[in-house]
């Protein structure tokens with residue numbers, strides 16, 4: 219049996235949950251595949267995985283997979299994940315969000331989760347647009363682009379998610395694309411294994427909304443764009459600013475060891491219990 | 496060398512201690528088995544968080560101060576889904592922020608307790624003054640069809656025992672339970688004797704007894720309350736704020752949608768009698784009955800006793816459960832009394848509920864105060880006098 223078939227059998231929910239909601243050609247399925255491959259490769263027990271999400275197309279991911287799954291409210295997935303991880307530290311808590319979910323309505327939770335450094339893995343599907351509500355601009359919609367709420371072109375500048383989260387204090391930040399699918403599961407695997415807060419930003423395409431509004435072509439054209447504009451972190455180090463002008467980096471952007479919330483709280487408990495005696 | 500005076504500690508069950516309402520809520524929650532608190536500072540509820548920060552780590556529990564009230568309730572729901580009894584506490588502005596996730600907790604049937612120590616509003620309002628203006632928000636604040644359990648405390652002793660009850664109801668019915676306190680109760684210190692742990696009835700959520708492959712997470716059981724598995728127990732299931740079928744998966748099927756809402760309503764409404772708690776003081780032969788709750792019920796009791804001393808047949812129906820509205824108890828006094836007085840620190844919220852169930856046209860007199868001060872016994876007594 220080919221590995222993919224095996225993984226489909228083992229990890230997807232087959233009772234009632236298909237067909238899925240994503241448009242043909244969407245990158246969300248590629249990311250889900252990468253996530254499943256990484257968990258399979260790590261050999262984790264499905265009972266120990268909690269997949270939490272917000273609201274959006276990308277946040278529909280959990281319902282299809284046979285883990286403990288939690289589809290929360292728009293922007294707040296990380297807060298629920300915080301409660302889960304603190305209540306049951308042995309669980310591997312992975313949080314899926316869209317760029318609107320994570321950066322607009324949930325931006326505050328994201329920076330605080332990064333700063334707090336609890337053992338959580340956040341995966342942000344960055345398609346530069348609000349997919350589910352039909353193509354409104356998001357905090358990552360580039361300047362000058364069109365969306366249904368910036369019909370005369372977007373006048374705000376975009377957030378760089380990964381850089382922001384490095385600055386917010388995360389121990390591990392990586393960026394990948396759905397075109398570089400083989401690299402993606404390696405990045406997710408590293409992120410899940412990393413103690414503390416980790417983020418994987420996944421550059422993906424919404425050819426239906428963003429693509430149509432901005433004449434970016436088909437999903438294949440948009441994936442080719444990812445291929446042509448992504449540069450590995452290692453390669454980027456040898457390039458000039460001029461050469462990097464319209465490029466973005468992929469790979470591990472930061473990887474450092476910082477105090478982990480849960481370990482610190484264990485010390486708090488010890489101090490509190492000592493003061494009792 | 497001087498000997499240290501032996502102070503009674505909070506853990507001494509037998510000795511009287513002097514604590515305020517916010518501290519008593521913490522003691523009640525811990526006695527009920529609460530081991531997770533997430534919150535955000537706000538007057539007049541802050542002492543609940545501060546006290547939890549001290550007490551929880553000693554009990555191997557978890558306290559966390561989140562980035563806002565939305566995050567606080569999110570963390571509470573996450574902790575409860577993972578098997579812990581969990582609580583948050585706030586006041587008006589924070590309670591407003593919590594409304595969306597409160598709805599999520601109703602929808603997904605996650606037991607948890609929310610304390611709203613009421614202050615004047617809307618907006619920043621009167622941060623250090625009492626109010627009872629969030630009663631209808633507690634009932635209807637989140638959008639959509641839902642049934643809610645709302646309890647009101649009126650003393651330090653209540654703060655302890657009603658908090659225990661709130662956790663019991665949350666666990667039994669798989670629902671959020673809201674405790675309404677107010678600035679007066681929160682900060683009034685009273686003598687309190689902690690009941691012995693053995694004397695408390697503690698209810699824990701029912702866990703599935705079937706093997707994982709047989710588990711139906713949102714099954715329609717006899718009581719309408721499905722057993723609840725915690726994340727990590729080996730029962731992998733889906734939790735969503737979308738209307739879902741009994742397996743927890745989103746549905747748009749009319750029959751499944753109807754069945755879902757019916758069960759959600761039934762699990763509370765069929766057992767309303769056991770949720771609706773009141774205290775009757777001299778109501779048996781009362782011509783005039785006061786219906787009050789929270790700190791105002793304290794003033795009302797004093798006014799009632801003064802009236803009785805003077806030979807007037809006055810009674811007090813103190814509502815502990817505000818929702819599901821204790822109709823039968825209220826109807827009972829409406830039938831027996833010549834008039835009913837409803838004093839409240841708002842424009843009249845519970846008085847509307849009283850009017851709603853008033854089928855016999857009993858005169859209902861409101862007494863409202865919204866200037867940031869407690870309604871005094873004198874004011875209530877004056878009103879009694881007017882009505883007599």
Ligand SMILES: Cc1ncc(C[n+]2csc(CCOP(=O)(O)OP(=O)(O)O)c2C)c(N)n1
Nearest residue numbers: 273274275276292316317318319348349350
């Ligand atoms: C509080 C709230 N506001 C607005 C919405 C409507 N809404 C649903 S999904 C969404 C944006 C989705 O965009 P994104 O997070 O980028 O995810 P995508 O659909 O592109 O994967 C919005 C605004 C909501 N569900 N809740």
